[in-house]
Structure formats: C-alpha cells, structure tokens
Amino acid sequence: MDKNVQFMPISKLAGKYPEGSWWAKFYGDFGEDQLVAYYGEDLTLTSLNLDWEQPFPEQKEVLLIMVDGNFTVEHLYNKETDGAIGLIVNGNLNAKNITVGGQEILVSGNAMVEGVLCGSYNHGEMIVKGNLEAAVLVQDDEYKINVGGRKTIPCIINVWEGDGVCQELPITIQEVLIDEVLDIDEGEIEFSFCTLVNVIAEGRSPLKNVNDPLAVKKPDSVYFTHNTINxxxxxxxxxxxxxxxxxxxxxxxxxxxxxxxxxxxxxxxxxxxxxxxxxxxxxxxxxxxxxxxxxxxxxxxxxxxxxxxxxxxxxxxxxxxxxxxxxxxxxxxxxxxxxYLRNIEVKFVQDIFQHPDIEELAYEEEEEDGLWDGSKYYTFRKAYVDEDGDSRPARIEIKTLDEAYYFYTLDNDTYVARHYQPPDVCDLQDMSLLNLRRWEASEQYFTRFKEFMAEKIG
Structure with a gap:
C-alpha cells in the first residue's frame, strides 16, 4: 500500500470535488464508513484495477480515488460495468491504455492515452475538462465521454457495427484490434470487452499497427501521362x-x-x-x-x-x-x-432522390430526419431556392463516426460534386484535389452508403 494515501470519509473532501462532478453533488449521501483514497500529490502506478472485487488500495470501503495532482498509469481498467470505483484526477492523466465502465472518471486537466481508450455501457462517464488525446477510441455508443477542450483521436471504432474511421479513412474493427479480443463465428464478428480488459491487465497491447499507411486507390491508368505544355x-x-x-x-x-x-x-x-x-x-x-x-x-x-x-x-x-x-x-x-469524380454517377444520385422513401426524408435545411446505419448518419437535402433567391442544389450528406461530414451535390449534369466539413466546424469546405486521403475517404464512404441503400430500399 502506498504510504502517501489517506483514507477518509467521502464527506471530508467536500471542498475538493470538481464542480459538476457526481461527487460534488452527492457526497452528503454517504456515511462515515464509505471512504475515499486520497493522494495529495502526483501519483504513478503500473496498473490500477477499479473493480469492486479488487478494491484499491486494499480497502473494501473505498468508493472513490482522488489524486490531487497528476496521475500517470500504464493500464487503468475494470471488468464490471454495472458499477466500479470512481476516479478524480485534479491534474493531468497520462495512461498507456484505459478500459473502464460503471463509474465517473473526471480529469480536471488534460488526458493523454497512448493506446486504447475504451468506455463500456451506459453506467459510466469520462469527463475531461482540458484536452483529450488518444490513439484509438473503442466505443459502444452508450458510454459518455465529455471533453471541455480539444479532442484528438485519429482512430475511432464502433464495437456494435464493427466499423470505424482511422486517419479519416473508413476501417473495420479487425483491422485495428487483435483477433484475440474479437469473437469470430461464421463471418460474424463480436467485440469482447472482458477479453480486452484481460489483455490490458496482462500489460499487452490490443492494437495492430494502426500507424501503417492505409491503402488508397491505385489508378488503372493516368489521365495525363506527361506534363509537357503542348x-x-x-x-x-x-x-x-x-x-x-x-x-x-x-x-x-x-x-x-x-x-x-x-x-x-x-x-x-x-x-x-x-x-x-x-x-x-x-x-x-x-x-x-x-x-x-x-x-x-x-x-x-x-x-x-x-x-x-x-x-x-x-x-x-x-x-x-x-x-x-x-x-x-x-x-x-x-x-x-x-x-474519383467518374465513380459516382449523376443518375444514381438523381434516382435516390426520386425514390418515395427518400422523398419523405428530403428537406431543404435544418431538418434532421435521415437514415442511420449504426455508426453513420445519412441526410438528404432536396434542391430549393433560399431566401436570397439563390438556387441550392440537392445533396446527400454523410455524417461519419468522428463527426465529420462528406457532401455529394447535384449542381451539374456531368459529375457529383464533393465537399467536406471537419468535426466541430460549421461550414463545408471545397475538397482539395491534392488531398488523396480525403478523396479516398469520400469514395469509400459513398461505396458503403450504396451498399446500405441497396439493403434499405432495394
């Protein structure tokens, strides 16, 4: 047991709970025998298990751990997502991997996760008042992660649908996580949270090499074969x-x-x-x-x-x-x-807008009705004339897992124009013709959209 830890009733630290935290609201609901493990300075650990069955640090009455400085830990985890020991870090949190659920984890400063950040089930929440950085976010759509500052996560995986986005490109869960944490049966792939916790508890990485360059389209032929001015x-x-x-x-x-x-x-x-x-x-x-x-x-x-x-x-x-x-x-x-522009036919998009099911969903502006495939949201905007008398062409909008948008617009009869809107930005942008990764992403997202629409409306 760390000699710097102090055990005290939860109510004794009433003035130290960050504003807006669960503990700041409800510390008075706990008795004298329900404890917080309090560290008044920086803390460094190899691992921390927040499960009730293995309470830390060896005090069964501990419901919360508070670090009144910076907290550095290689592996932070728990298996039981119905309830677990809470964690408050009043400084910065630095970890190699975090796989948790069932409690509130609040970081007053910044959080940096070198590998996997995974929150499971709706009984838990992670609050970072500063910036959050993580290599890979494994999410199940129920666990909440609230970030007050900048969020930098290049790879996000949705465990329910088995897809995600990595470095802007669509990706599958088996391309990111090792097979050990996936249950594969006759082509069906299911994610195992408990196995992920076991891997992390053993000090192993559950990741494949997500930093490898991702494959992009290889042209069969190049339009310009030389750059002579002639x-x-x-x-x-x-x-x-x-x-x-x-x-x-x-x-x-x-x-x-x-x-x-x-x-x-x-x-x-x-x-x-x-x-x-x-x-x-x-x-x-x-x-x-x-x-x-x-x-x-x-x-x-x-x-x-x-x-x-x-x-x-x-x-x-x-x-x-x-x-x-x-x-x-x-x-x-x-x-x-x-x-890229020849790969989406104008007629295909025109036919989409003429389908009765889509006509009911196609609005001019503000409306949010659309189609959801479990990880991506598809919205349809019909052509209209705005209040200034300007014509606005019909377009399909795809909202991706990382909250970016790709737009596919019918503004001419030759090709479907494409635009992009980054996460946390309100205005769409012209897509740079030299940004190969973004063009490839727009291509792959539309291919998946076509597959989804074939199943949805035939």
Whole structure:
C-alpha cells in the first residue's frame, strides 16, 4: 500500500470535488464508513484495477480515488460495468491504455492515452475538462465521454457495427484490434470487452499497427501521362471530367493558385476566346494558348496593378520554373478528378432522390430526419431556392463516426460534386484535389452508403 494515501470519509473532501462532478453533488449521501483514497500529490502506478472485487488500495470501503495532482498509469481498467470505483484526477492523466465502465472518471486537466481508450455501457462517464488525446477510441455508443477542450483521436471504432474511421479513412474493427479480443463465428464478428480488459491487465497491447499507411486507390491508368505544355495536354484539360456539359470553361483554386481552362469559343460579349489556360499564383499571372499552327504561346505578368504582359515563349529555366510548378499542379489536380469524380454517377444520385422513401426524408435545411446505419448518419437535402433567391442544389450528406461530414451535390449534369466539413466546424469546405486521403475517404464512404441503400430500399 502506498504510504502517501489517506483514507477518509467521502464527506471530508467536500471542498475538493470538481464542480459538476457526481461527487460534488452527492457526497452528503454517504456515511462515515464509505471512504475515499486520497493522494495529495502526483501519483504513478503500473496498473490500477477499479473493480469492486479488487478494491484499491486494499480497502473494501473505498468508493472513490482522488489524486490531487497528476496521475500517470500504464493500464487503468475494470471488468464490471454495472458499477466500479470512481476516479478524480485534479491534474493531468497520462495512461498507456484505459478500459473502464460503471463509474465517473473526471480529469480536471488534460488526458493523454497512448493506446486504447475504451468506455463500456451506459453506467459510466469520462469527463475531461482540458484536452483529450488518444490513439484509438473503442466505443459502444452508450458510454459518455465529455471533453471541455480539444479532442484528438485519429482512430475511432464502433464495437456494435464493427466499423470505424482511422486517419479519416473508413476501417473495420479487425483491422485495428487483435483477433484475440474479437469473437469470430461464421463471418460474424463480436467485440469482447472482458477479453480486452484481460489483455490490458496482462500489460499487452490490443492494437495492430494502426500507424501503417492505409491503402488508397491505385489508378488503372493516368489521365495525363506527361506534363509537357503542348496542344495535346491543353485539349485534354478541356475534355476532362471538370468541364461541365454546355460550358466553355472550368475553374478552381488549389493551394492559393487560381486555374481556368477554356475551349475556343465566342463569349457572351461576342469576343473570340482561345483554346487556353490561365493561372495566377501569388506573384504572377500566366496565359497559355494554342496558335493556329498548333504551337503554344506563353505570356506572364506580375500581380502588381498596371503591370503588362510579357512573352516568355521560348524562354528557359528561371522564367519557366514557377510556370512549370503551377502547370504540374494543374495536371495533378485533373488526374485526381479523373480518378474519383467518374465513380459516382449523376443518375444514381438523381434516382435516390426520386425514390418515395427518400422523398419523405428530403428537406431543404435544418431538418434532421435521415437514415442511420449504426455508426453513420445519412441526410438528404432536396434542391430549393433560399431566401436570397439563390438556387441550392440537392445533396446527400454523410455524417461519419468522428463527426465529420462528406457532401455529394447535384449542381451539374456531368459529375457529383464533393465537399467536406471537419468535426466541430460549421461550414463545408471545397475538397482539395491534392488531398488523396480525403478523396479516398469520400469514395469509400459513398461505396458503403450504396451498399446500405441497396439493403434499405432495394
């Protein structure tokens, strides 16, 4: 037994219970023989079992442990989730693994979990008033985790559905946890909380190597096979997936660079426009066009007001280095668009919105009716005109396990546009065409959505 521990009636520490804690509200309900194990300074332990059957530290009357400093423990756990010894840490909590349930665990500072954080059943709650960091959260949708500061958990697993998200990509439970903590029977996989506790109590890690790079789509072919600035590649730009039907140009911004590609046409003012590409970075405007003899002309001017265009056709090295970097970025972005945007058919999404079951769920704004697959939420927004007279296209929204959103929008007849909204952010964002992981995530989430819809509505 640690010599620094003091045993005292729960009511004696009335002034030390953090505001909002269960103990601050109900300490007066306990008698003199119901104890708290109190540490008045920092505490370091190899392991701590919070089960009643093995009360800590060797006092059966202890209902609560309070550490009035920082608490460092390798393994914190208990098996009985109907009730267990409570824990209050008035400083920071640092642990290798935490697998608990049946009690309130309150940390006034920050909590950092090197490996697994698992809370089971609805009789328990973890409150972190500061920041929470954990490598993997294993959750069952009933255990509450409330965080006052920033929450950083790159991998979350839902034990009921057996799926999750890791580094933004969808993942299955068997890709994260060792087989020992899973009951696998004829393809059915069930999570064993008690086995997870046993593994942690033995000082072993229940994790597979979740830091390995995750597999992403490997293209069968690449749209642009070389990055030469020539008529062939400019024509391919104007024929790519980003060029909407019946439009002479497309444009986008990537990493602060503006891009526009257009076919040869006469604009609304009667002006003839070249087959061309326009780019603007933080220093220069660039204009690339195709001459009648199929050669390519290059112009550049600075972003300063009043600057004039200068020809850089035939120049080499320094004048073309920045142009070349922008041009390569443009081709890379279009390669990404070709790789992903063709995989969701406009007609498929249109058909979804025309299904009677979905028409009943499709609202304009604020409504929250949708479909739940056990870990992800699907919402359907029909097209409408907002109060300012602006048209808002129909879209499908997927809310993921980590509370991010992926949006799939019918704003043109050529492809389904995609957007992203990070957790704890209110506004959707354009998806960077260079963010391979996010595009792959949007692809995988939609594939799972299609599988779910096939079962739900046929």
């Amino acid at each position: 008529e062939e590649n400019i024509l391919k730009l104007t024929q790519c997936i980003l060029m909407e039907k019946n439009k002479p140009a497309f444009q986008f911004v990537e990493q602060g660079v503006f891009f526009k590609a257009q076919v040869k046409h006469v604009d609304a003012d009667g002006e003839e426009r070249d087959l061309s590409v326009y780019m603007k970075d933080s220093r220069h405007h660039y204009y690339i066009w195709v001459e009648s003899d199929h050669s390519v002309g290059l112009l550049r001017r600075t972003v300063e007001e009043g600057s004039e265009w200068e020809s850089i056709t035939g120049e080499s090295q320094e004048p073309l280095a920045e142009l070349g970097a922008c041009w390569t970025m443009l081709l890379t972005c279009v390669n990404m668009a070709e790789l």
